[in-house]
Amino acid sequence: MATFVLIPGVLHGGWWYRPLTEGLRAAGHEVYPVTLSGVSERGHLGGGAINLDTHVQDVVGLLEAERVEDAVLVGHSYGGMVISAVADRVPERVAGLVYADAFVPRDGESAHAIVNDLWKQRYVAGAAAGNGHTMVGLHPALDPRATVHPMATLLQPVRLTGSADAVARRVYIHAERFEGTPFLETYGRLRDDPAWTVHALPVGHDLVQEAPEEFLKIVLAAAE
Structure with missing residues (x-):
């Protein structure tokens, strides 16, 4: 059994992952879909103080509280910023990284x-359209459950020491x-890197809706 975060x-929120969550649990795995501070059902925690560090601590705190020591971290889009920093901070708790059409930042980069x-x-x-501290999603195709998002999380540079290089399983999915x-440069940088397993799917950014079976298969393989 693997543990997926x-x-x-x-x-x-974590609800976006419901089809993937159900598929992973049906395969016998433990799954924690996370809603980050200041977003969705945790929107009451909003405010200008929430930044990327806050979201990293959300996940590190979960790993510590649940005593997870072999997590496969899956990050979609902005989630790639978060899983990169989590793996750098607590590499001993991370067994694999899956970037689902996501940011793969280098030290000092922000989203x-x-x-x-x-x-x-x-x-x-x-x-x-927000209040200066939060960003409102304006795209008409957004899930109606989408909420505001703390702006500072997109502006704060990530600090990486290189510790995450100890995580051997690194997977990237390009939509x-x-x-x-905004991820073409990232895809081009990783696709010929032997340290990465890179997939390209003929779908849009909403992988969980547009490629549910392929997404599940790739995530499951990251735990093998």
């Missing part, structure tokens, strides 16, 4: 620094039909 992207101009403009528009994707 699932980290969603901006504006979304805002990595994205292209299109997404920088969307961040600005989302922040303008080929994600219009305006």
Whole structure:
């Protein structure tokens, strides 16, 4: 049995992973879909003090409280920022990393620094629609359960020491039909790196809805 910890992207809670969660549990695994501070049902914890460090501590605290020592961390989109920092902080608790069309930051990078101009403009528009501390999702295709997201989490640079290099299993999933994707450079950087297993799926960014069977298969393989 493996233990999977699932980290969603901006504006979304752990509920986004429901199809994957159900598939993993049906296969006999332990699964923790996480809703990060200041988002969705944890939106009452919002405020300008929530940043990337807060979200990293959300996950580290879960691993420690549940005594998880062999987690496969799955991060979708922004969740890649979080799992990168968690694996760097507590590599002894992490057995594998799955980046589901996600950020794979280098030391000193923020989500805002990595994205292209299109997404920088969307961040600005989302922040303008929010209260300055939070970003509102403006895309009409968003899940209706999507909420505001703490803006500082996208602006704070991640600090990485290289400790996560000890995690041997590293998987990246590239969504080929994600219009305006900010992850092309990341995909190009990783696809020829022998330290990574890289998949390209002919779908959009919403992997859990557009490629549920393929997504489940790849995540399960990361625990083998």
